[in-house]
Amino acid sequence: MTKKIGYLGPKGTFTKLAVDWAFPNAETHGFNTIPECIDAVNNGTVDAGVVPLENAIEGTVHLTIDYLVHQVRLPIVAELVVPIEQHLLLNKDFKGELGDIEEVLSHSHAIAQCHQFIHKELPQAKIEFANSTGRAAEIVASSDRSQAAIGNVLAAKEYGLKIARENIHDYPNNHTRFAVLTKAEEPMRPDHESQSEKTTLLVTLPTDNPGALHQVLSAFSWRKMNLSKIESRPTKTGLGDYFFIIDVNQPYDDALFPGVQSELEALGCDITLLGTYSVFNMK
Numbered sequence: 001m002t003k004k005i006g007y008l009g010p011k012g013t014f015t016k017l018a019v020d021w022a023f024p025n026a027e028t029h030g031f032n033t034i035p036e037c038i039d040a041v042n043n044g045t046v047d048a049g050v051v052p053l054e055n056a057i058e059g060t061v062h063l064t065i066d067y068l069v070h071q072v073r074l075p076i077v078a079e080l081v082v083p084i085e086q087h088l089l090l091n092k093d094f095k096g097e098l099g100d101i102e103e104v105l106s107h108s109h110a111i112a113q114c115h116q117f118i119h120k121e122l123p124q125a126k127i128e129f130a131n132s133t134g135r136a137a138e139i140v141a142s143s144d145r146s147q148a149a150i151g152n153v154l155a156a157k158e159y160g161l162k163i164a165r166e167n168i169h170d171y172p173n174n175h176t177r178f179a180v181l182t183k184a185e186e187p188m189r190p191d192h193e194s195q196s197e198k199t200t201l202l203v204t205l206p207t208d209n210p211g212a213l214h215q216v217l218s219a220f221s222w223r224k225m226n227l228s229k230i231e232s233r234p235t236k237t238g239l240g241d242y243f244f245i246i247d248v249n250q251p252y253d254d255a256l257f258p259g260v261q262s263e264l265e266a267l268g269c270d271i272t273l274l275g276t277y278s279v280f281n282m283k
């Protein structure tokens with residue numbers, strides 16, 4: 001049976017590019033927001049969902065991590081790494097110059113990836129945030145105002161926009177990590193070669209244990225477990241309370257990880273597995 005994949009939509013987003021590459025035969029469903037997409041996986045409307053997790057220029061997509069940690073826990077079953085090229089998109093009927101653009105619309109991460117460009121080339125433009133780059137393109141397509149969107153080639157094609165300036169992101173090597181989420185026991189696997197395996201953990205430290213973070217890191221280090229990311233986020237229970245997202249560069253196993261777990265629990269930490277998964281790099 002054809003699988004249904006939810007994504008941060010509408011058509012023309014970077015998430016859609018990731019889905020088309022990873023699951024070309026799936027039935028795709030675009031959602032307006034990241035929480036709506038995650039909810040759809042949780043309530044079974046779709047078999048799996050793809051949402052942005054982290055960008056090389058702008059960092060973690062907090063909405064995704066926070067919704068997964070605080071609202072709906074779903075396992076990460078794969079990671080898709082997608083090159084990101086941002087372009088300035090205009091309505092076909094717009095006849096002016098860049099200096100005539102009054103508003104520039106996009107997802108907050110896309111705006112952040114192009115701050116220098118906007119600062120230098122569009123200093124007069126008001127910045128408007130949209131739920132996704134695809135949504136920004138959709139708005140500009142039906143607008144008779146002097147608006148521009150920041151988005152990709154697919155958005156230009158889907159919404160009939162012209163590309164006024166190519167590659168306007170401020171730094172090269174712009175990539176975004178997307179998480180594939182599902183409750184399915186046997187998740188669909190992208191039909192591509194995986195480059196590596198990773199495990200993502202959620203760790204909460206005890207508040208009354210000085211040096212706890214150092215001890216947490218030691219539990220990984222003496223086992224020679226390589227960490228590729230550690231990031232703190234507020235627990236939302238009070239100022240100064242944090243949890244840590246830790247990415248380990250290896251798959252979950254029945255020896256090292258349970259060892260780390262009991263060591264951390266003895267320190268008074270809470271430790272939860274958010275996913276162990278293969279990483280797929282779209283070239």
Ligand SMILES: O=C(O)C(=O)Cc1ccccc1
Pocket residue numbers: 008012013014015016052055084107109110131132133134176
């Ligand atoms: O808005 C989109 O197109 C997304 O898929 C989220 C996003 C935004 C900016 C860079 C990468 C992904």
